[in-house]
Amino acid sequence: MVADRTASLTHGGDAPTPDFYSYRWHPVTSASVDGDFVIVGWSDGLTYRCYKYWLRENAVDAGGVDLATREGLIDPAFHLDELAIGSASVGADGSLQIRWSPESVDATYHPGWLRHVAESKHLPSSWLPEPTAWTAESLTEPPTHDGTNVFTDPEVLRAWGDDLMRYGISRLSNLGTDHDFGLKLAEHLKVAVRDTNFGLAWDVKADITMAGSADTNSTANSNLRLGPHTDLPTRETPPGFQFLHCVVNETEGGFSTMADGMAIAAELEANHPEHYEALCTLKWVFFNRGPGIDHRWSGPLIDHGVDGSPLTFRAFYPVRGFPDMAHQDMPRAYAAMKVFSQLGAQDRFRMAYPFAPGDMVGFDNRRILHGRDAFASGGKRHLRGMYIDQDEVRSFVRVANRTQAAGLDKPELQSQSNRIQQES
Numbered sequence: 001m002v003a004d005r006t007a008s009l010t011h012g013g014d015a016p017t018p019d020f021y022s023y024r025w026h027p028v029t030s031a032s033v034d035g036d037f038v039i040v041g042w043s044d045g046l047t048y049r050c051y052k053y054w055l056r057e058n059a060v061d062a063g064g065v066d067l068a069t070r071e072g073l074i075d076p077a078f079h080l081d082e083l084a085i086g087s088a089s090v091g092a093d094g095s096l097q098i099r100w101s102p103e104s105v106d107a108t109y110h111p112g113w114l115r116h117v118a119e120s121k122h123l124p125s126s127w128l129p130e131p132t133a134w135t136a137e138s139l140t141e142p143p144t145h146d147g148t149n150v151f152t153d154p155e156v157l158r159a160w161g162d163d164l165m166r167y168g169i170s171r172l173s174n175l176g177t178d179h180d181f182g183l184k185l186a187e188h189l190k191v192a193v194r195d196t197n198f199g200l201a202w203d204v205k206a207d208i209t210m211a212g213s214a215d216t217n218s219t220a221n222s223n224l225r226l227g228p229h230t231d232l233p234t235r236e237t238p239p240g241f242q243f244l245h246c247v248v249n250e251t252e253g254g255f256s257t258m259a260d261g262m263a264i265a266a267e268l269e270a271n272h273p274e275h276y277e278a279l280c281t282l283k284w285v286f287f288n289r290g291p292g293i294d295h296r297w298s299g300p301l302i303d304h305g306v307d308g309s310p311l312t313f314r315a316f317y318p319v320r321g322f323p324d325m326a327h328q329d330m331p332r333a334y335a336a337m338k339v340f341s342q343l344g345a346q347d348r349f350r351m352a353y354p355f356a357p358g359d360m361v362g363f364d365n366r367r368i369l370h371g372r373d374a375f376a377s378g379g380k381r382h383l384r385g386m387y388i389d390q391d392e393v394r395s396f397v398r399v400a401n402r403t404q405a406a407g408l409d410k411p412e413l414q415s416q417s418n419r420i421q422q423e424s
């Protein structure tokens with residue numbers, strides 16, 4: 001009978017894993033060989049078929065994975081054609097035991113690690129909240145988290161990050177007005193800031209002092225309305241998230257506006273299917289016309305990308321250059337684009353909220369259509385902006401959620417690394 005070691009081995013059991021994370025010890029109760037597969041089973045009936053080469057690559061104690069880096073060591077060019085599963089059995093502690101043939105080497109597999117694969121928790125969607133579409137009725141302002149203790153209370157950032165993934169928008173308040181706060185937060189989160197021709201951190205400044213006009217060459221820095229849009233559709237992969245930190249606001253009006261592209265896409269698919277099809281398939285060339293740069297990319301206004309990649313809206317008419325489609329498709333492409341743009345500006349989809357100094361709003365630049373109402377009065381408004389890609393934000397949210405689930409007070413990765421250093 002296999003002893004239940006769940007309670008005592010919450011931070012890894014007797015078998016190392018091919019990564020630095022902690023897995024609950026979840027004893028395997030059966031192991032059998034079926035040709036080139038090992039079928040492992042657990043007491044609740046769940047089974048998983050493990051293909052031989054995949055198992056061999058993940059044999060941490062038999063040369064499959066480097067213990068220091070937890071990266072794979074086996075070049076597939078050297079996979080043995082004659083590799084076979086000599087035997088598969090359940091160890092006394094509930095681990096999976098494999099004898100490899102013809103090598104005659106033994107490998108032990110952590111049953112909790114195998115279990116997480118059987119439960120699909122190894123997929124990129126793991127440890128992230130499901131995206132939830134919203135309208136102005138269900139979300140009247142960004143979900144807000146008090147950022148007073150943002151650098152000392154990891155729960156603040158974990159909850160804020162979850163809302164970024166769930167709603168595509170989330171606000172931290174009470175952050176102060178340090179102009180470099182965003183960069184400091186990125187450093188604290190150990191995430192890379194996405195550099196562009198605007199720089200790592202950039203300004204959105206309005207100084208409306210002369211008959212309601214600002215001295216600027218950019219619409220963003222004027223007092224004018226900005227229609228719903230996404231930034232930098234001129235890039236192959238537009239920035240994943242945008243963060244705007246308010247350091248000064250003396251103006252009235254000029255509310256930020258946000259509309260959820262997921263909700264608009266659902267509306268188009270349900271009630272304007274011909275437009276939806278045109279928006280998802282007909283491409284446009286977007287390009288930056290600045291002196292000394294020539295960024296351009298061609299893509300549809302609604303891009304679902306490859307399977308599993310985030311929804312991407314390319315919606316910024318100032319840099320939309322040319323229809324990249326057959327001439328006969330242009331009338332339906334323009335008709336669909338008009339309906340899409342009108343929906344994005346409708347009050348039922350659009351939340352509008354003011355910026356207070358010390359607020360920082362993060363939003364999914366590829367999902368959320370953002371804009372700004374016209375200013376109602378003069379004065380100064382200064383936002384500090386930065387972009388951080390999806391990969392970085394998702395990594396931070398996964399680590400935060402895994403760390404919380406493991407009951408640790410430091411990032412799980414760091415905790416495990418320290419343990420390895422202590423052991424070596």
Ligand SMILES: [Fe+2]
Pocket residue numbers: 229230231370
């Ligand atoms: Fe923008």
